[in-house]
Amino acid sequence: MQVDSYQYSANGYFHNYGIDSIETTVNRGNWRLRRLKNIMKDLGHEGRSIDYLKMDIEFSEWPVLYDLIETRSIDHVRQLALEIHTPEVDIHDRPEHLCTWSTVDTMAFMMKTLLNLKKSGFQLFYTRTNHRTKFISPITRIERYCCHNLHFVNVKHEANRYKAI
Secondary structure (H helix, E strand, O other): OOOOEEEEEEEEEEOOOEEEEOOOOOOOOEEEEEEEHHHHHHHOOOOOOEEEEEOOOOOOOHHHHHHHHOOOHHHHEOOOEEEEEOOOOOOOOOOOOOOOOHHHHHHHHHHHHHHHHHHHHHEOOOEEEEEHHHHHHHHOOEEEEEEEEEEEOHHHHHHHHOOOO
C-alpha cells in the first residue's frame, strides 16, 4: 500500500500494515503484514480491549483466526466480523482454477477453527451470504456460495457480561 501511517482524527489512526498469522511482506515488499499480538505490543495496547475487529482478508482469515485463538489475542476482542471464504473462492470467476488444497484436512481445519472460536466465547449473532460468489459445486452439482459474512459477540469478555444492578 502506498499510503504512510497517519492520524486521521483525535482518536483515530491509520497504520500502514495489515493483519496476518506471521510477520511478512507481500506485493513485492510494499505491504507489511503483522500478527495482532505484535501490533498491540508495539502500540502499547497489550491487555486492552478491541471493541470491534473486522476482517475481510481474502482467505487469510483462517490462519489469522487460528493465530488469534492460539495466542489468546482473541480474548481481548468484544465483537468480531469476518468475511469467510471456502476453498472454492476463485471458481466462480475463473472456472479453470480449481483449488488444489480443497481437501478433507482443509475443511476439518476450518471447522476446528470455528469450534475453537466458539470455545473462546464467541457466539454468532448475524450471518449474510455474499450472493456474488455463487458457483455450481463440481462434486454435488448443487448451487453453492463460497463467501459469507459472520458476526460474533464474545460472551466471555468482561465488558459484555450482564451485570445485575
